[in-house]
Amino acid sequence: MTCPTCATKDCRHYHKMRLVRDGLLRDSDKYVLPDLWETYTAAQKNEVSTYRQALRDWPSTVDNPMSLGSKLPPKPTFVVDPDTYTMA
Numbered sequence: 578m579t580c581p582t583c584a585t586k587d588c589r590h591y592h593k594m595r596l597v598r599d600g601l602l603r604d605s606d607k608y609v610l611p612d613l614w615e616t617y618t619a620a621q622k623n624e625v626s627t628y629r630q631a632l633r634d635w636p637s638t639v640d641n642p643m644s645l646g647s648k649l650p651p652k653p654t655f656v657v658d659p660d661t662y663t664m665a
Contacts, residue, residue: 594636601649602632608656624653 607613608625619624631650639647 580616591636593615594639599633602629604658605632605652608653621653624655628653648663 605625605628608633609629614625628650635648635650
């Protein structure tokens with residue numbers, strides 16, 4: 578079946594990727610809030626900007642949508658989200 582939006586055959590996986598990407602961008606919006614952004618070093622600002630741009634570019638870098646997370650850009654190294662946990 579061809580998608581009416583993008584005229585690509587069986588593009589539901591690409592649309593799902595965009596939904597994932599949009600969610601990650603939404604989650605990273607807090608990193609660029611002025612009160613937080615002002616506290617970053619130039620290197621940290623660059624890392625956040627690079628991450629967000631990589632998220633925007635991510636769907637176009639994936640050749641096979643079945644490998645959804647294989648090329649997901651890594652979060653900035655200094656960011657610690659309270660809703661993220663690590664296994665001990």
